[in-house]
Amino acid sequence: MHMSKLMVKTLREAPAEAELPSHRLLLRAGLMVPLAAGLYCFTPLGWKVHQRLENIIREEMDRYGAQEIHLPALHPLETWEQSGRAATMGPILFHLRDRREREFVLGPTHEEVVSILAGRSIQSYRDLPFTLYQIQTKFRDEPRPRGGLIRLREFYMKDAYSFDPDWETLDHSYRDAFDAYLRIFERAGLPVIAVEADSGAIGGKDSQEFVYLTESGEDEILLCDSCGYAANAEKANIQKPAPVPGEALPLEEVATPGVTTIAGLAEFLGLEERQTAKAVFYLADGEPVFACIRGDLDVNETKLQNALKATTLEVMDEAAVKKHGLIAGSASAVGLTGMRVVADETAVEAPNLVAGANKDDAHLRNVNHGRDWRADITADIALARDGDACAKCGGRLTVRRGIEMAHVFKLGTMYSESMGVHFLDEQGERQPAVMGCYGIGLERMLAAVIEENHDENGITWPAAVAPFDVHIVVINGDQAEVAEALAQLESDCEAAGLRVLVDDRDDSPGTKFKDADLMGMPVRLTVSPRALKGGGVEFKPRREAEARVIPAGEAPGEIRTALAEAR
RNA sequence: CGGAGCGUGGCGCAGUCUGGUAGCGCACUCGACUGGGGGUCGAGAGGUCCCGCGUUCGAAUCGCGGCGCUCCGACCA
Incomplete structure (x- = not known):
C-alpha cells in the first residue's frame, strides 16, 4: 500500500476531548473518526488492526473446537421478555419498532438468541457438548460512553456460548475458553490478569474477568501481594478484624x-x-x-x-x-x-x-x-478496601484499577430453562443444558493494546496486530536510483509475505518520520540517497532508538527477526 | 440522573467580561525553493461563530430555552 493512496489523515494535535493516550493516538494516527458519543468510524488503517485482532480470536476459538456462527442484531422484544431481561436490563436496551409497530431491541448480547438456536438443534445428550461463538456488533444504550473505544454504544464483541449436559463437563468447556483467552491476550501483546468476578443476581457459579491493569480503567481490582488472590471489588472477600470480646451487658x-x-x-x-x-x-x-x-x-x-x-x-x-x-x-x-x-x-x-x-x-x-x-x-456484605486482609491468606490487599477485557461465566441453566434448551439424558429424562458464556470486547482490546504499546511519539504496535509489518519512508524518491531501489525493496518484501506500507508522499522527511513514529509499524525502512551511499537501506525497529544501514537484500530477513521480537 | 467544563473553517485556539463588517497557528490548494525529524517564501480557498426565541439601530459577544461533546460521580450480569 502506498500512502499517497491510503485514505488516512494524521493529526498533529488531538481533539481536545480526547484524554486517554489510546483515544488520542487512535485519532491522531487516523485509525478512527468520531461520529457521536460512543460511536466511531474505523478508517482502513484502523479496520486492519480490528481485523487482525478478530482473526487472532477466531484462530484460538477454532483451535479448541468452538464453532463460529452469526446471529441477528435485531431481536423481537418478546425474546427478551421470555428470559425476563427486558425488565432487568431495562434502559440499556435500544428499542425500536417496525412499520407494523412490532417492538424490537438491538441486541446488547446474545444469550437469548443463541439459546433459541441451540434449543432447536439439541434433542439428546449425544448432541452435547458444544461451544458456539460469534464476532459481531452489540448495542448498549450506556449512560456514559467514555474514553474513546473504552466504552461504546455500538461495539464488536466476540461472544461464545457453551452447552453441556452437566456441570462437570461445563468445567471443561469453561477451562477451554479460559485457556484460549490466555493465548489470545498473549498473542495480542496484552498483559492481563484473571480476577474473580461477581456473577450477579442472574446466577451462575464461577465467573472471572480478564483485566488489563491501568490507572485509567473503570474496574476496581483487589490484589493480594502474598498469595496472588485477585478479585473484582464487587466480589473480593476479606478477613475481617476480630470483634472486641465480652459477655453481653445490659442495654x-x-x-x-x-x-x-x-x-x-x-x-x-x-x-x-x-x-x-x-x-x-x-x-x-x-x-x-x-x-x-x-x-x-x-x-x-x-x-x-x-x-x-x-x-x-x-x-x-x-x-x-x-x-x-x-x-x-x-x-x-x-x-x-x-x-x-x-x-x-x-x-x-x-x-x-x-x-x-x-x-x-x-x-x-x-x-x-x-x-x-x-x-x-x-x-457477608463487607466491602474490600485497600489494605484489608486477604480472605485466603491474611496478606495485604492492594486496590488497582483496570479495564475489563473479557468475562467468562458459568451460567448454569437459567437461559436453557427460560428459552427452552432441553435434551434427553441417558435415562431418557428431560434436562436443561448447562450453559457458559465467554465474551471479549474487541474495540476495548484494541484500545488497551495501544495503552500498553505507545511512547511519546506514537503507537508501538506489537507485530501481531500492526496494520502493516514495515513502513518504508522514501526520501528523494524522484531520483532514479532511489526509485529503483524502492521498487526492488518493495517487491522483495512483498515476495517475502510482508505487509508493506510505502510513504511515497511528496512531503519533507521530517513529516514522514513523525508520521511513521505516530502510526507505529514495527519496522521502518528508509530509502534515500544517503542510505544508498551508505550501502543499502536504513533499518529501524519502532521500539529501538537507533537506526542502522543494512544491505537492501537483507531487509526481509531482518524484518522477520524484528517482527519476532516485537511482541 | 447529579456535579463541572466546553461548543468560533478539518484540528488546536484567541475574540465573549466591556455589542459595531470574524482572527491566529497547523492542515488544505497553486507556484517556487528545500530535502534526514512536522522546512522556507509567495499567492489562495474554506465560516449557519451549536440551534431557536428574545433584547438592541446592530449579537460570536447580552437574556431565556434547547441540543451536542468531554470529564468526575451514580450507573454499567
Whole structure:
C-alpha cells in the first residue's frame, strides 16, 4: 500500500476531548473518526488492526473446537421478555419498532438468541457438548460512553456460548475458553490478569474477568501481594478484624449530642470503630431494606444485592429515609419494624456494640444480636478496601484499577430453562443444558493494546496486530536510483509475505518520520540517497532508538527477526 | 440522573467580561525553493461563530430555552 493512496489523515494535535493516550493516538494516527458519543468510524488503517485482532480470536476459538456462527442484531422484544431481561436490563436496551409497530431491541448480547438456536438443534445428550461463538456488533444504550473505544454504544464483541449436559463437563468447556483467552491476550501483546468476578443476581457459579491493569480503567481490582488472590471489588472477600470480646451487658442509652458519624461516635465514646454498628438504608426493588455492618467496615452493594436476590438496589434518598421513619446518623435495627434487616456477620457476632437509638442525639450501648434485634438475612456484605486482609491468606490487599477485557461465566441453566434448551439424558429424562458464556470486547482490546504499546511519539504496535509489518519512508524518491531501489525493496518484501506500507508522499522527511513514529509499524525502512551511499537501506525497529544501514537484500530477513521480537 | 467544563473553517485556539463588517497557528490548494525529524517564501480557498426565541439601530459577544461533546460521580450480569 502506498500512502499517497491510503485514505488516512494524521493529526498533529488531538481533539481536545480526547484524554486517554489510546483515544488520542487512535485519532491522531487516523485509525478512527468520531461520529457521536460512543460511536466511531474505523478508517482502513484502523479496520486492519480490528481485523487482525478478530482473526487472532477466531484462530484460538477454532483451535479448541468452538464453532463460529452469526446471529441477528435485531431481536423481537418478546425474546427478551421470555428470559425476563427486558425488565432487568431495562434502559440499556435500544428499542425500536417496525412499520407494523412490532417492538424490537438491538441486541446488547446474545444469550437469548443463541439459546433459541441451540434449543432447536439439541434433542439428546449425544448432541452435547458444544461451544458456539460469534464476532459481531452489540448495542448498549450506556449512560456514559467514555474514553474513546473504552466504552461504546455500538461495539464488536466476540461472544461464545457453551452447552453441556452437566456441570462437570461445563468445567471443561469453561477451562477451554479460559485457556484460549490466555493465548489470545498473549498473542495480542496484552498483559492481563484473571480476577474473580461477581456473577450477579442472574446466577451462575464461577465467573472471572480478564483485566488489563491501568490507572485509567473503570474496574476496581483487589490484589493480594502474598498469595496472588485477585478479585473484582464487587466480589473480593476479606478477613475481617476480630470483634472486641465480652459477655453481653445490659442495654443502655447514652446521649450523643451532634454525633452522626461512626468516626465521631467512636471518638465521643472513646471506643474503637469495630465496637460500633453502622446502618445504611436502601431500596431493593422498591422495598425498604436496612443494612447493618460493624462500624469499621463498609457495605458492598453488590454482595448486598445478591443476598437480597434483588434486581435493583439503590441508596435511599432523604425523602425515602424520612418516609420510612429512619433517623440517619442514629439508626439501628433495635425496635425496627416494617423492613427487612440484612446484617453482615460481623454485626451479628460482635457483642456489646454501640448502635443508634433511632432518635437524634442518642445511641445505645451494649447492643447484642438475638437479644436486642434480629437480622432477617445474615451474610457477608463487607466491602474490600485497600489494605484489608486477604480472605485466603491474611496478606495485604492492594486496590488497582483496570479495564475489563473479557468475562467468562458459568451460567448454569437459567437461559436453557427460560428459552427452552432441553435434551434427553441417558435415562431418557428431560434436562436443561448447562450453559457458559465467554465474551471479549474487541474495540476495548484494541484500545488497551495501544495503552500498553505507545511512547511519546506514537503507537508501538506489537507485530501481531500492526496494520502493516514495515513502513518504508522514501526520501528523494524522484531520483532514479532511489526509485529503483524502492521498487526492488518493495517487491522483495512483498515476495517475502510482508505487509508493506510505502510513504511515497511528496512531503519533507521530517513529516514522514513523525508520521511513521505516530502510526507505529514495527519496522521502518528508509530509502534515500544517503542510505544508498551508505550501502543499502536504513533499518529501524519502532521500539529501538537507533537506526542502522543494512544491505537492501537483507531487509526481509531482518524484518522477520524484528517482527519476532516485537511482541 | 447529579456535579463541572466546553461548543468560533478539518484540528488546536484567541475574540465573549466591556455589542459595531470574524482572527491566529497547523492542515488544505497553486507556484517556487528545500530535502534526514512536522522546512522556507509567495499567492489562495474554506465560516449557519451549536440551534431557536428574545433584547438592541446592530449579537460570536447580552437574556431565556434547547441540543451536542468531554470529564468526575451514580450507573454499567
